[in-house]
Amino acid sequence: MRSSVIRFETEPNFYIYAEGWGDSSAPPILLLHGGGQTHHSWGDTARRLAERGWYAITYDARGHGSSDWSPEGHYWVDALVSDLKAIIQQIGGTPALIGASMGGITAMLLEGESKESLTSAIVLVDIAPKAEQKGIERIFAFMSAHMESGFASLEEAAAAVAAYLPQRAKDTDHSRLEKNLRLRNGRYYWHWDPTMLKVWKNTTPDQQIEYEERLFTAAQHLKSPTMIVRGGMSDVVSDRVMAEFLDAVPHVRSLTVSGAGHMVAGDSNHAFTNAVIDFLEEAYPVN
Numbered sequence: 234m235r236s237s238v239i240r241f242e243t244e245p246n247f248y249i250y251a252e253g254w255g256d257s258s259a260p261p262i263l264l265l266h267g268g269g270q271t272h273h274s275w276g277d278t279a280r281r282l283a284e285r286g287w288y289a290i291t292y293d294a295r296g297h298g299s300s301d302w303s304p305e306g307h308y309w310v311d312a313l314v315s316d317l318k319a320i321i322q323q324i325g326g327t328p329a330l331i332g333a334s335m336g337g338i339t340a341m342l343l344e345g346e347s348k349e350s351l352t353s354a355i356v357l358v359d360i361a362p363k364a365e366q367k368g369i370e371r372i373f374a375f376m377s378a379h380m381e382s383g384f385a386s387l388e389e390a391a392a393a394v395a396a397y398l399p400q401r402a403k404d405t406d407h408s409r410l411e412k413n414l415r416l417r418n419g420r421y422y423w424h425w426d427p428t429m430l431k432v433w434k435n436t437t438p439d440q441q442i443e444y445e446e447r448l449f450t451a452a453q454h455l456k457s458p459t460m461i462v463r464g465g466m467s468d469v470v471s472d473r474v475m476a477e478f479l480d481a482v483p484h485v486r487s488l489t490v491s492g493a494g495h496m497v498a499g500d501s502n503h504a505f506t507n508a509v510i511d512f513l514e515e516a517y518p519v520n
Contacts, residue, residue, distance in 0.1 A: 234280055239290065243319035250299040251292035251320075255283030260353075260519055261328040263320065264291040265336025267358075267496070268433070269376045271298035271424055273412040274333070276502040278509070285510055286519035287329075292320065294335070296426035298413075308429040310444075313339040314346075321351055327457075329517045331509060333358035333498060334469070338448065345451025354516040356509055357461040357485075359470050359495050361478040362448030368469035368495065371397075373434060380427050383420035387411055390421055400466055400494050452482045458516035460486040462508060464493035464501075486512070 239251040252272055262282055266274045272291035279289035293300040295316055296308055303312065317339055321328060330352050332340035337360035344352050375397045384390040387407040394410065395403055404410075414421040436444070461478065463470045470478075479487055488508050493501040 234283060241320045241323055243316040247301050249292055249295065249316055249320065251290050254279045254289040255287060257288055259286055259288040260517065261288045261290060261324050261326060263328050263330050264289060265330065265332040265339055266294065267334030267336055269423065269425055271413050273409055275498055278498055278502060278506045281506050296429040298424050302426040306428045306432055308432045310338060310342060314343050317343050327351060327353045329354040329513060331356040331358065334360050334495065341448060342451050344457060345454040350456040352457045354457050354513060355455065355459045356512065357459065359462065359464050359467050359497050361461065361470050361474050362452050363445050363474055363477060364469045365471050365474060371468060376430050380423065380430065383422040385420060387421065390414060398494060398496060400492065401499065449481060455482065460488060460512045462497055462505060463487065463489045464495055464497040465489050465491040466494045469495045
């Protein structure tokens with residue numbers, strides 16, 4: 234199945250790049266990746282959704298992949314939500330959203346803070362209003378480690394990823410990894426704006442508390458059918474975090490994918506995609 238390149242203008246002369254799979258007249262699904270990733274992180278999920286009759290759109294968030302970088306360093310969540318809202322307005326209708334980590338937060342705030350429902354269904358991938366701080370710190374440490382120096386080769390980058398994701402089967406085909414990197418002056422660098430990480434790391438404890446309260450409030454006001462998919466080995470959404478979320482938002486469904494970490498879709502793509510399809514066929518059927 235072939236895909237098509239799409240470009241959304243979310244601010245004057247500011248563009249978000251995406252890839253569309255399937256029939257553009259079919260019910261749309263937007264897939265939002267996590268921080269430091271690109272739309273390629275969804276693996277085969279978008280293609281399989283298109284095969285089942287939906288129109289699947291994966292896009293690079295601002296500062297990531299082929300999308301524009303913000304000259305002003307506007308990478309806080311409000312800018313991400315604004316981009317998502319603009320994309321939905323341009324595709325029309327009320328799409329389903331599948332959001333991993335940063336993408337899930339974006340989806341949660343968009344729907345939870347809107348007066349009227351803007352979505353037909355939401356899948357949150359290993360993210361909740363509150364997360365384990367150790368897991369977040371490990372993500373930041375991984376993103377920071379080679380931010381300035383880059384990698385001498387794809388093999389060196391693959392080794393860094395393998396050390397960060399020891400539960401994932403080693404892959405000798407680095408073609409997908411290469412799509413998350415930029416080759417500059419003979420070295421490979423992550424395909425995201427370093428300013429973004431600096432903005433996130435400068436969050437104060439008070440801002441973090443306020444942020445978590447905002448997320449909990451948004452979660453409690455989710456109006457469309459919602460499912461949270463947690464990685465069984467996740468160090469970001471632990472059993473405790475999951476229980477707290479479901480206690481506060483009892484109408485949300487939950488599923489744990491055993492053997493997967495925070496990067497659920499990449500760690501166990503087949504199991505993850507099957508679970509998402511089962512949920513969407515009930516909550517957001519094609520016909």
